[in-house]
Amino acid sequence: MSLVAPAREPFAAKSSVFDLRWIFEFAIHGVLFVCTAISVITTVGIVVVLLFESLQFFREVSVWEFLTGTRWSPLLKPQHFGVLPLFCGTFLVAGGSALIAVPLGLATAIYLSEYASPLVREVVKPMLEVLAGIPSVVYGYLAVVFVSPLIRDTIPSADLFNAANACVVVGIMILPMVVSLSEDVLQSVPNSLREGAYALGANKLDVTLGVILPAAMSGIMAACLLAIARAVGETMAVTLAAGATPNMTLNPFEGIQTMTAYIVQVSQGDTPAGTLEYRTIFAVGLALFVSTLVLNVFARWILLRVEEKYE
Amino acid sequence: SNSATPEAGSSGRASGEGLSGAVRIHGSSTVFPVSQAVAEEFSEVAPNVKVSVGSAGTSGGMKKFVAGEIDICDASRKMKETEREKCTAAGIEFVELTIAIDGLSVVVNPENDWVDCLTVEQLKTIWRPESGETVMKWSDVDPEWPEEPLKLYGPGTDSGTFDYFTKAIVGEERASRADYTASENDNQLVRGVASDKGGLGYFGYAYYAENKEQLKLVAVDAGEGCVAPDETTVRDGSYKPLSRPLFIYVRKSSLDRVEVVAFVEFYIKNVGRLAKDVGYVPVSDETAKQNEEVLKKVLP
Amino acid sequence: MSLTNGPHGRPYAKLASRMFALFCAGATWLCVTILMLLLWNVVSYGWDSLSWEYINRFPSRFAEKAGIKPALVGSLYLIGLTALFSVPIGVGTAIYLEEYAPKNRWRTIVQINIANLAGVPSIVYGILGLGLFVRAMQLNRSLMAGALTLTLVVLPIVILAAQESLRAVPSTIRQASYALGATRWQTVWCQLLPAALPGIMTGVILALSRALGEAAPLVAIGAATYVRFLPEDIVNDEFTALPLQIYTWTDQPQKGFHEVAAAGIVVLLVVLICINALAVILRYRFSKNKQ
Amino acid sequence: MSETGSTNFPLKMSTALPNRAAMSSAAEMAGQSKKVVTRELDFFYGIHQALYNISLDIPEHRVTALIGPSGCGKSTFLRCLNRMNDMIDGINVRGEVLLDGINIYHRGTDVVELRKRVGMVFQKSNPFPKSIYENVAYGPRVAGVRQRSVLDEMVEKCLRQSALWDEVQNRLNDSALQLSGGQQQRLCIARALATSPEVLLMDEPASALDPKSTAAIEELIFDLKATYTIVIVTHNMQQAARVSDQTAFFYEGHLIEVGATNEIFTNPLEKQTEDYITGRFG
Amino acid sequence: MSETGSTNFPLKMSTALPNRAAMSSAAEMAGQSKKVVTRELDFFYGIHQALYNISLDIPEHRVTALIGPSGCGKSTFLRCLNRMNDMIDGINVRGEVLLDGINIYHRGTDVVELRKRVGMVFQKSNPFPKSIYENVAYGPRVAGVRQRSVLDEMVEKCLRQSALWDEVQNRLNDSALQLSGGQQQRLCIARALATSPEVLLMDEPASALDPKSTAAIEELIFDLKATYTIVIVTHNMQQAARVSDQTAFFYEGHLIEVGATNEIFTNPLEKQTEDYITGRFG
Numbered sequence A: 001m002s003l004v005a006p007a008r009e010p011f012a013a014k015s016s017v018f019d020l021r022w023i024f025e026f027a028i029h030g031v032l033f034v035c036t037a038i039s040v041i042t043t044v045g046i047v048v049v050l051l052f053e054s055l056q057f058f059r060e061v062s063v064w065e066f067l068t069g070t071r072w073s074p075l076l077k078p079q080h081f082g083v084l085p086l087f088c089g090t091f092l093v094a095g096g097s098a099l100i101a102v103p104l105g106l107a108t109a110i111y112l113s114e115y116a117s118p119l120v121r122e123v124v125k126p127m128l129e130v131l132a133g134i135p136s137v138v139y140g141y142l143a144v145v146f147v148s149p150l151i152r153d154t155i156p157s158a159d160l161f162n163a164a165n166a167c168v169v170v171g172i173m174i175l176p177m178v179v180s181l182s183e184d185v186l187q188s189v190p191n192s193l194r195e196g197a198y199a200l201g202a203n204k205l206d207v208t209l210g211v212i213l214p215a216a217m218s219g220i221m222a223a224c225l226l227a228i229a230r231a232v233g234e235t236m237a238v239t240l241a242a243g244a245t246p247n248m249t250l251n252p253f254e255g256i257q258t259m260t261a262y263i264v265q266v267s268q269g270d271t272p273a274g275t276l277e278y279r280t281i282f283a284v285g286l287a288l289f290v291s292t293l294v295l296n297v298f299a300r301w302i303l304l305r306v307e308e309k310y311e
Numbered sequence B: 001s002n003s004a005t006p007e008a009g010s011s012g013r014a015s016g017e018g019l020s021g022a023v024r025i026h027g028s029s030t031v032f033p034v035s036q037a038v039a040e041e042f043s044e045v046a047p048n049v050k051v052s053v054g055s056a057g058t059s060g061g062m063k064k065f066v067a068g069e070i071d072i073c074d075a076s077r078k079m080k081e082t083e084r085e086k087c088t089a090a091g092i093e094f095v096e097l098t099i100a101i102d103g104l105s106v107v108v109n110p111e112n113d114w115v116d117c118l119t120v121e122q123l124k125t126i127w128r129p130e131s132g133e134t135v136m137k138w139s140d141v142d143p144e145w146p147e148e149p150l151k152l153y154g155p156g157t158d159s160g161t162f163d164y165f166t167k168a169i170v171g172e173e174r175a176s177r178a179d180y181t182a183s184e185n186d187n188q189l190v191r192g193v194a195s196d197k198g199g200l201g202y203f204g205y206a207y208y209a210e211n212k213e214q215l216k217l218v219a220v221d222a223g224e225g226c227v228a229p230d231e232t233t234v235r236d237g238s239y240k241p242l243s244r245p246l247f248i249y250v251r252k253s254s255l256d257r258v259e260v261v262a263f264v265e266f267y268i269k270n271v272g273r274l275a276k277d278v279g280y281v282p283v284s285d286e287t288a289k290q291n292e293e294v295l296k297k298v299l300p
Numbered sequence C: 001m002s003l004t005n006g007p008h009g010r011p012y013a014k015l016a017s018r019m020f021a022l023f024c025a026g027a028t029w030l031c032v033t034i035l036m037l038l039l040w041n042v043v044s045y046g047w048d049s050l051s052w053e054y055i056n057r058f059p060s061r062f063a064e065k066a067g068i069k070p071a072l073v074g075s076l077y078l079i080g081l082t083a084l085f086s087v088p089i090g091v092g093t094a095i096y097l098e099e100y101a102p103k104n105r106w107r108t109i110v111q112i113n114i115a116n117l118a119g120v121p122s123i124v125y126g127i128l129g130l131g132l133f134v135r136a137m138q139l140n141r142s143l144m145a146g147a148l149t150l151t152l153v154v155l156p157i158v159i160l161a162a163q164e165s166l167r168a169v170p171s172t173i174r175q176a177s178y179a180l181g182a183t184r185w186q187t188v189w190c191q192l193l194p195a196a197l198p199g200i201m202t203g204v205i206l207a208l209s210r211a212l213g214e215a216a217p218l219v220a221i222g223a224a225t226y227v228r229f230l231p232e233d234i235v236n237d238e239f240t241a242l243p244l245q246i247y248t249w250t251d252q253p254q255k256g257f258h259e260v261a262a263a264g265i266v267v268l269l270v271v272l273i274c275i276n277a278l279a280v281i282l283r284y285r286f287s288k289n290k291q
Numbered sequence D, E: 001m002s003e004t005g006s007t008n009f010p011l012k013m014s015t016a017l018p019n020r021a022a023m024s025s026a027a028e029m030a031g032q033s034k035k036v037v038t039r040e041l042d043f044f045y046g047i048h049q050a051l052y053n054i055s056l057d058i059p060e061h062r063v064t065a066l067i068g069p070s071g072c073g074k075s076t077f078l079r080c081l082n083r084m085n086d087m088i089d090g091i092n093v094r095g096e097v098l099l100d101g102i103n104i105y106h107r108g109t110d111v112v113e114l115r116k117r118v119g120m121v122f123q124k125s126n127p128f129p130k131s132i133y134e135n136v137a138y139g140p141r142v143a144g145v146r147q148r149s150v151l152d153e154m155v156e157k158c159l160r161q162s163a164l165w166d167e168v169q170n171r172l173n174d175s176a177l178q179l180s181g182g183q184q185q186r187l188c189i190a191r192a193l194a195t196s197p198e199v200l201l202m203d204e205p206a207s208a209l210d211p212k213s214t215a216a217i218e219e220l221i222f223d224l225k226a227t228y229t230i231v232i233v234t235h236n237m238q239q240a241a242r243v244s245d246q247t248a249f250f251y252e253g254h255l256i257e258v259g260a261t262n263e264i265f266t267n268p269l270e271k272q273t274e275d276y277i278t279g280r281f282g
C-alpha cells in the first residue's frame, strides 16, 4: 500500500454554475425558503384578516367607544360596543388563576429544583407534564361538573356561572406551565452561585431565598407572564365555566364573559355573517391578539435578558 | 319510543337500506333539536343517507336556501317577503310545512307567594334593556310586592327562545337587559330559579314539565286574562304571546331525489312524537293532515 | 470552637429552613394530588358509559344511546391531515432557519415572530381559519378547513421543537461534515436530520397531541357538532371531533350527557396516551438504531 | 515517545533567583503543626471511586498545592475538606478528615459551622448578582450579624486583605458583576475571608484569568498565608512552584507523592511525577 | 511575578536525545516548496479583529505547529485555510490565502472542492454516530463515489494509514462511538484522509487524550508528513517541539515569530515568545 496521495490536477478555483449539484442545492434552498415564508404569511394573515374585518367594524363603531365603553351587548338591543367588560372578565380570570397557580407553582418549582431527590424529580416532572397535556375542554368539563357545584355549595350566593369556577380550573391548567418554566429558570442559575453560598456557611433557606430566587426573579416573572398570557387566551374551559354575562366586576362569584368566550358564543350562534354583530368577533379577536402579544413579547424580552446574563 | 321507525320504508318508494345520498338541513337553532331528532331516527332506517343538520339561524339558513346550498331550511318564523322574492329570482320553488309549536314558560321560585300571573307589560318592565339599572327588586315592578332582590335566569343570546321572547315581550328581537344569568343549559336555569327565592326565569315548556315540583309556573296575561301554558292552550294559540309555530321549508327540486322524499315523509310522520320528546307541542291533527296534503301535491 | 454546636447568631435558622422545605414539598404533593383527583373523578364518572358500542355508535339525543364514533374518526382524520401539512412545512422551516438563513436581522425578526405565534391563543387561529379557509378558499366546514386551521395552530410548536433538536446536534458533527467536503444539503440530510430525528418526533407528537385536544379553533370555524355519518370526502363533508363532541355534551343540561362526556374524555385521553406511547417507542427504536 | 526520538525538557529549579516559597524546607515542614489531616480517605461518586486511600497532612500557615492531570481527583479531594461534596447525590466517603483533630465526617457535625471555618474559592469567580458590599457581607449576615457598623468594618477589612479596597471603595453599591474577571475573583476571596475562616481552599483560582490578574492573586495568596492555612489546586506547574510550600501530586485518584515544593519539582521520587512535571502528558 | 521572587524555568532543548523533527533546519525549510501561503491576512468576527496582517508560508510535506496563549487566534487562522470560518455569520476576511498559488478566497471558489483538498481534524474527536465504516466512507460518498468495492478499498487504505486497521478490522460495522477516545481521534484522521486531501489541518488533536493515545497520534503525524502537508495547533509546547518542523507563535492576533522549531524553542528572537515558552503566562 502506497502512502503517496494519488496525483490530481492542481486546485481549480472556480466551480461551474451549471453543475447539477449546485442546481439541486439551489432548489432545496428555495423549497425551504417557501416553508419559512408560510410561517411569516400566517402572521401577516392573522393581522390582515383581523384588521380588515375590524376596520369595517370600526367604520360603524368608533374606536373610542370600543375601547372605553363600559357596556358590551352587541347581540342585545340596544347595542353597546364597549369592550371593557370583556376585558375585565378576561383579566379577572387570568389574575385569579395566576393567584392560584403562581404561589403553588413557584413553591413546587423550588421544591423540584432545590430540594427534591433526582428520583422524585423524575417522577413528578412527567406527572406535571401530563397535567399540561390535558386538553382545555377537559378542564371545562371539570369546571361544570365538579368545581361549580362545589363553589355553589360553599358560597350559596355565588352566581350559577362565575369567574371563580374558571379561575380554579384555569389556575390548575396553567400550573404546570409555571412550574416547568420557573424550574428551568431556577436550574439555569449557575450552580457556582449555589456552591458559593453554601461554602460561606449558608443553609438551604438562605441560599434559596437569598441568592437563587433573587437571581432568578426576572425569569420567574417572565414565566408568570407567559402563563398569564396563556390564561388570557384560554377558551373552552372559560366558555363552559364563567358564563356569558359581560360584566364589569371584580367579584369572582359573579358571572362574567371573557373575550374568548364571546367569540365562541358568536361563532356558535345564529348571527349571520357580514353583519355588524358578526364583525364584533374580529374586533374582539384583534383586542385579544394584541393583549396576548404584548404579554408574550414582554415575557420573552425578559427571558432573553436572563439568558444573556448567564452566557 | 322508536316503535314508529320500521314503517318508514313502507311508503313504497324505496327501502331504507338501499337509500344513499345526502340531505342537507340548516337554519334555526330553535328547530334544530327537532330536525336532529328526526335525522337521528331516520338514520336508523336509512343508515347510508348522510343527513347533516346545521344551525346557522333562520336568516343564515335562508341565505343558504336561496343560494341552493341546502335542501331543507329550518325556520322559527315564516319566510319574509324579501326572502320569497329572492327565491323567485333564483328560481327556487319550495313548500312550507308547520312542524311544531313552541311555548315558553315563565317560572318563579315555589316560595314566591306574591306572583301567580304577570301581564305582558310587567314582563316587559322586568326584561327590557333600560331596566338593567332600575329594576333590581320585585318591589320595583309592583310596589306592593316585597323588596326581594330580583334574580333573572334565561337562555343564552344565541338561542331562538331568546330571540322569540324578546320579540314577543319587549317588542324588539334581542332587546333585553344584559345582567341576567344566561345559560344554554336549561337544567342550570331550573336549579337557579329553584334556589333563589327572588328568582324568575323563562324557558321551553318541556323543562317546566320535567321539574314541576321545584318550580312555580306563572300565567301570562296578554290583555285577555291570565292563561297558563299547557298543551291545549299552546296548541290553540290562547297562550299568548309566548307560543309560536315552527316551520321547515323544503326545496321542490330536491324532491327529485328519493332520499330527500323519504326523509321528508319520515319527518312528517314522526315529528308529532319527536317534537314532544324535545319539549315542543305537537301540531294539531288538522295541521298534520294539511302538511300531508301539501306534500302529496308536490311529490311526483 | 467545636464543630457540633457553634455559637449561632440565628437560633431559629434551622427550624425556618425546615419549615420552608416542608411548605415547598407540600405544594408539590398538592399539585400531584390534584392531578390524581381530577383523573380519578373523570374516569369514575365516565366508566359506566364506556363500552364497545359507545365507541362504535353515532351520537344521539338520548344520553344512553350516544356514541362517539364520528368524533373519534373525525379526530383521527384531523390529526392525520394536520401531520401531513405541518410536519414538512415545520421541519423545512426549522432547517431553513437553523442551517440556511443568514443570521441577520430578518432571521431574528422571523424567529421572534414564530416564538410569538406559539403564544397566540388558538381561537385567534380559528378566526383566521374562518376568514381564510372557510370563507376565502371556500372550503366550508370540511375536514380540510379544520386541518389547515389546526396546522396553523401547531406549526410554531413543530418549528420550535425541530429547531431545538437541530441546534442540539453537536456543532462538531456539522463541522466534521463540512470539513469533509459535504454540501449544505448533504450535511443536513445525512447527518443533522438523522441525529435530530428523535427530538423532532417528540416535538411533532407534542404538536399533534395539542391538535387532538383543540376545540376552540374548530368552534370558531363552525365545525358541526352533530354528525351522524363518517367523513368520506375531506373537502366537502362536515365533520366533528372528540373535543368538540365533549364540549357539546358538557354543555347539555342532562346529567346523563355529563357521564357520556366523561367517557368521551377517557377516550380522548386514551388516544393521547397512545400517541405519546408511540413517540416513546419510536424514539427508543431510533436511538437503538443509532448505537 | 522516546522511540520516535522526541525532545525532553527536564525542569530545573533556577538557582539564580531567590525562591521565597522554597525557603520553607521539608525539614521545617515536618515541625509545622498540622491543621488538616486526612486518614485513608476513599471517595465514591456512586460506584465510581474517585479517591483511593488518601492520607495527607496539611500544615498550618502554609500553602499546599495539589497538582495532577485532569480528572485525577484534585477537586474532589479539596471539596472533601469542607464537605461541599455533600451536595452531590449518591456519594460515599470512607476514612477520616480531621480539622484540628476533630473528624468532620463525624455524625452530628454542623456542616454550616464547618464551612464557615473552612472557606472556599472556586475556579470561576462566582459573585452573587448583588452589590459588592452585599457580596462580602453575605457570610456574616447568614451567620446572624445584623449590626450595620460591624458589617461595614468587616467588609472593609476583608476587601483590604484581598487587595481590592482601593479599587472598589467608592462603588461598594455597584453590582459585583461589573467588576473585571480578576477583581471578581479577588472579591470572591474577600467574601470567603469575611466568615473568618481558618483554612482557605482554592480550586484553580487563577486559571480563568489573564496574566496580570493571575500575578495579583498569587501575590495575595502569599500575603494571606500568614493568617490562613491555604490549599490550592492548580494546573499550572510554574504557579504551584511559585506560590506553594508543599506540593501533592495526584494521579487517577491516588496520592502519588507529597513533599516540599522545591524537592518535588527538582527531585521527584516517582517516575509518574517526573513524567507529569516534564510535560509528558496532559 | 519576579518581584515576589518566583522561580523561572527556562526551557532548554535536550541534546542527549536525537530530535528527528529538528533535523529539518531553517536552511532546508527555505528550499522547500510552499504549499499554502497567506498574505497580509486580516480576519474579523463582526467588528472584533481576530487576526492582524498574517503572512505565513507553509512548506509542503512538513509539519507546521501553531502555538500561543488561549484566544490568540490559532484556531481562527487554521480555519481560514479551508474556509471553515465561512459558516460563521458576520465574518470578514482581508488579504490572500494561496493554495498551490491560487487564492482560495477568490470569488467563485468551489468551497466544497477546497475542503476535500484541505482536510481537517478537530480538537475533540467528532465521529458521526454511525458505523466505523460509514464514518470513513462519508467523504467519498458525498463526493459521489457509489461503488462498494472502491469504498471498501478506500476505507481499508485510510484506516491502515491512520494505524487503526488492526484494531477495528473485525468490527467495521460497530458504532464509532464505541471506540476509545484515542481510537476515535485516529478514526477522524482516517476520515479526513479518505477525501485524499493534500493539506491536513489539526486543531489540538491530542489535547483531550491520555498519554498513550497522544503518543500514538504524534507518531502518526510523523508518518503522515511524507504524504501530506500538516498544520497543527497545540497548547503543549513539548508536543510542538516533538512533532513539528516549523513553529509559528501567535499572540493576540499577531504572528509574533515563525521559524524552524528547534530555533524557536532554543533561541527565540522575541521577548514575548520566550515568556510564553518559559511558562510566564497562560
Ligand SMILES: Nc1ncnc2c1ncn2[C@@H]1O[C@H](COP(=O)(O)OP(=O)(O)OP(=O)(O)O)[C@@H](O)[C@H]1O
Binding pocket: D045, D048, D050, D068, D069, D070, D071, D072, D073, D074, D075, D076, D077, D088
Ligand atoms: N459529580 C460527579 N459525579 C460523578 N463523577 C464525578 C463527579 N465529579 C467528578 N467526577 C469524576 O471524579 C473524577 C475526579 O474528578 P475531579 O473533578 O476531582 O478531577 P480534577 O482533578 O479536579 O480534574 P480537573 O483538573 O479537570 O478539574 C473524574 O473521573 C470525574 O469524572
Ligand SMILES: Nc1ncnc2c1ncn2[C@@H]1O[C@H](COP(=O)(O)OP(=O)(O)OP(=O)(O)O)[C@@H](O)[C@H]1O
Binding pocket: E045, E048, E050, E068, E069, E070, E071, E072, E073, E074, E075, E076, E077, E088
Ligand atoms: N465565532 C466567534 N465569534 C466571535 N469571536 C470569536 C469567535 N470565535 C473566536 N472568537 C474570538 O477570536 C479570538 C481568537 O479565537 P481563537 O478561537 O482563534 O483562539 P485560539 O488561539 O484558538 O484559542 P484556544 O487556544 O483557546 O483555542 C478570541 O478572542 C475569540 O474570543
Ligand SMILES: [Mg+2]
Binding pocket: D074, D075, D076, D203
Ligand atoms: Mg477540578
Ligand SMILES: [Mg+2]
Binding pocket: E074, E075, E076, E203
Ligand atoms: Mg482554538
